Amino acid sequence: MKNMEDIETYAAQHRVPVMMDEGLELLKRKIIEYDCRSFLEIGTAVGRTSLVVAGLFPNMRVVTIERDPEMIAQAKENFFDSPFKDKITLIEGDALEVEVEGTFDCIFIDAAKAQYVRFFNKYYPHLSENGIIVSDNMNFHGLVEHPERTNNRGTKQLVRKLRAYKEYLGALVDFETAFYEDGDGVAITRRRK
Known part of the structure; x- marks a missing residue:
């Protein structure tokens, strides 16, 4: 089995x-x-x-969506080598096109940053009543607050x-959001009571 360090090293190198x-x-604490x-x-x-x-x-159920064939191959390998392979379902395809069934206590958005609003709108109906939606990269390396730090048009x-x-x-x-500075900025959204 690959350990987490190997997976993180691969991610850094590639x-x-x-x-x-x-x-x-923060994500783990909130879950x-x-x-x-x-x-x-x-x-x-x-x-x-x-x-x-x-x-x-022990009874955690994970469904994860990826469209990049290289990432899919790598994730499959990492899942297969883990003790959690029976708890994780990998859906291959574009998250805006695939269909997902059921509800989830936590929906985690960490894909194409330009599509966050569309991801939110497509998937919030799958949120369980007391669930949370977690969005990563809300600060995007400090550039959200200081866009003048980059000259790259994209x-x-x-x-x-x-x-x-x-x-x-x-x-x-219908939702309230708390913003955290942890990591690259994280938003935690939940239904208003």
Whole structure:
């Protein structure tokens, strides 16, 4: 079995974006705090987050979506080599096109940053009554607050979309969102009581 260090080393060497350690610790704390027993991840990458979450509770159910064939192959290998392979379902395809059944206590958005609003709108109906939606990269390396730090047009566009997503979350009537500075910035959204 590959250990987590091997998976993280692979991610670093191949420039695969994985959730920062601080952000991952926050995610784990919130999953435990809200007693989340089912987890939907949008953006599998190498499967690190799915594996960490699968180990939090004996009865944890994980569904994760990935469209990149290289990432799919790597995640499958990592899942197969783990003690959690029976708890994790990998759906291959674009998260905006695939169909997912059931409800989840935690929905984790960590895929194409420019699509966050669309991901939220597609998947929030799958959120259980007391569930949470967790969005990563809300600060995007500090550029959401300081877009002037980049001259890259594509990055500026991405940052604009993340800022729009932040405003979108803040304006939702049925949901409330707390923003955390942990890692690369994390938003935790839940239904208003």
